[in-house]
Amino acid sequence: MDTQRVTLFVDGRWTESSSGETIEVIEAATEQALGAASAGNAQDIDRAVSAARRALDGPWGKAAAEERAAVVARFAEALKARGKDTAALVSRENGMPISLSRAVNGFAPSAIIGYYAGLAAKTAREEIRPGMGGETLVRREPIGVVGAIVPWNYPQALAAMKIGPALAAGCTVVLKSSPEAALDAAVFADAATAADLPPGVLNIVPGGRETGQALVDHPGVDKIAFTGSTAAGRAIAARCGELLRPVTLELGGKSAAIVLPDADLGAFARGLPEVSFVNNGQTCHACTRVLAPASRYGEVVEAVTEVARALTIGDPLDKQTAIGPLVSRAQRDRVLGYIEAGKSGGARLTTGGGVPVGRDRGWFVEPAVFADVDNSSVIAREEIFGPVLSVIPHEGIDDAIRIANDSDYGLGGTVWTTDEEQGREIARQVHSGTVGVNTYGIEVNAPFGGVKASGLGREMGPEGLAPYFSLKSIYTTAK
Numbered sequence: 001m002d003t004q005r006v007t008l009f010v011d012g013r014w015t016e017s018s019s020g021e022t023i024e025v026i027e028a029a030t031e032q033a034l035g036a037a038s039a040g041n042a043q044d045i046d047r048a049v050s051a052a053r054r055a056l057d058g059p060w061g062k063a064a065a066e067e068r069a070a071v072v073a074r075f076a077e078a079l080k081a082r083g084k085d086t087a088a089l090v091s092r093e094n095g096m097p098i099s100l101s102r103a104v105n106g107f108a109p110s111a112i113i114g115y116y117a118g119l120a121a122k123t124a125r126e127e128i129r130p131g132m133g134g135e136t137l138v139r140r141e142p143i144g145v146v147g148a149i150v151p152w153n154y155p156q157a158l159a160a161m162k163i164g165p166a167l168a169a170g171c172t173v174v175l176k177s178s179p180e181a182a183l184d185a186a187v188f189a190d191a192a193t194a195a196d197l198p199p200g201v202l203n204i205v206p207g208g209r210e211t212g213q214a215l216v217d218h219p220g221v222d223k224i225a226f227t228g229s230t231a232a233g234r235a236i237a238a239r240c241g242e243l244l245r246p247v248t249l250e251l252g253g254k255s256a257a258i259v260l261p262d263a264d265l266g267a268f269a270r271g272l273p274e275v276s277f278v279n280n281g282q283t284c285h286a287c288t289r290v291l292a293p294a295s296r297y298g299e300v301v302e303a304v305t306e307v308a309r310a311l312t313i314g315d316p317l318d319k320q321t322a323i324g325p326l327v328s329r330a331q332r333d334r335v336l337g338y339i340e341a342g343k344s345g346g347a348r349l350t351t352g353g354g355v356p357v358g359r360d361r362g363w364f365v366e367p368a369v370f371a372d373v374d375n376s377s378v379i380a381r382e383e384i385f386g387p388v389l390s391v392i393p394h395e396g397i398d399d400a401i402r403i404a405n406d407s408d409y410g411l412g413g414t415v416w417t418t419d420e421e422q423g424r425e426i427a428r429q430v431h432s433g434t435v436g437v438n439t440y441g442i443e444v445n446a447p448f449g450g451v452k453a454s455g456l457g458r459e460m461g462p463e464g465l466a467p468y469f470s471l472k473s474i475y476t477t478a479k
């Protein structure tokens with residue numbers, strides 16, 4: 001497969017876009033052209049949705065769940081075989097450090113899709129429920145053609161969180177990849193071909209916002225699964241509301257790391273790179289607000305500052321790199337703008353915040369830490385999507401929970417304490433879809449998603465399979 005020149009994948013075939021237009025993908029670390037992808041438009045979306053519909057109405061839609069599961073498991077294996085190259089390609093597209101990319105782009109997609117193959121094979125498609133009038137036959141049917149729209153930050157894992165349960169449930173998919181990471185999506189097509197996925201079961205159309213809108217609007221789509229910004233999510237939800245089209249939304253975040261007075265600051269500091277700076281801060285669930293006890297405020301600020309200073313900035317393809325470049329010039333400028341807003345808003349910058357010395361090529365930003373941040377300030381409220389943390393003082397457990405919950409978002413969060421039980425009790429009170437106690441790690445078998453402006457619905461676990469089924473009750477007279 002040529003990942004430098006990628007076309008659409010429709011009905012089991014590589015095909016040029018109807019406009020002939022292309023998207024140039026730029027390498028984040030070098031600002032050089034990495035490759036080009038055909039740019040799909042509404043006409044291409046129509047072709048892809050029609051192919052997905054034909055596949056759904058054909059043998060795929062009628063196959064036994066176990067039969068489909070075997071194909072999906074084969075597809076997962078084919079992705080795994082390509083994992084190493086996929087990881088490097090994504091790191092070049094979006095600047096993700098390769099050590100992380102190997103896990104989330106190289107390994108996770110096959111693990112997620114393989115999990116759903118196994119789960120779907122075990123999920124009963126029909127069950128009998130005795131009732132007052134007679135028995136009811138409750139059926140789980142594939143919901144239909146799924147439109148999946150993904151961002152650039154974790155392009156492979158986020159696509160797998162949609163493709164895996166959709167295919168395992170018996171649906172067919174049109175994936176709209178993002179312009180910044182339009183090349184790696186082709187790996188799914190290559191693996192689908194290798195695994196003999198029937199034509200039309202998985203279709204891929206790279207493109208921008210208008211291409212995504214065409215997919216959301218298309219009358220042949222039965223469900224939308226979206227990951228991206230809250231602004232785009234709101235627009236998509238509004239349109240799906242009009243169309244009465246089921247939709248799941250995984251959106252932005254501004255999560256809090258609650259540090260309690262009894263916390264082991266060494267353990268907290270060791271966890272911080274993954275919890276707060278993961279993927280150069282371009283992570284929806286990153287804990288970008290650190291809530292520090294007033295009694296240990298100076299100590300926590302110092303620990304966070306030390307961690308930020310010690311992160312190795314560099315080439316994302318180097319295994320030693322902890323912080324690579326941001327995805328694009330626009331994203332870098334946006335992040336630098338927030339750092340200026342923090343400074344002019346009265347917060348105290350303790351480290352970083354500039355362009356690292358010697359890194360004038362590639363969109364690098366030095367990890368930045370702000371102390372004395374008010375939770376009502378712009379940098380504490382808005383999702384920055386870069387390596388920028390705010391340390392906010394709290395006056396005890398209730399105050400910490402109040403500040404954590406005083407956010408438009410509710411996606412992630414962590415609690416740091418040597419008393420695990422206390423940590424769980426606080427986690428129960430944090431208004432968020434996911435919370436970690438002295439750790440944070442998304443698990444394939446547990447629901448992931450947000451409350452408030454962080455989204456609607458869940459992915460992963462059995463809860464992530466359910467939205468791809470349509471339920472039907474057949475009432476009978478049988479007793």
Ligand code: NAD
Binds near residue numbers: 149
């Ligand atoms: P974005 O919303 O700009 O774009 C995401 C995708 O949606 C892209 O493919 C884009 O082309 C498409 N799109 C944009 N507007 C659309 C519209 N109106 N209709 C249809 N499609 C549209 O987001 P981004 O900048 O690419 O990604 C970063 C955002 O994604 C951040 O806010 C981040 O928090 C969020 N995110 C959330 C999760 C999660 O699971 N909750 C995971 C990763 C990223």
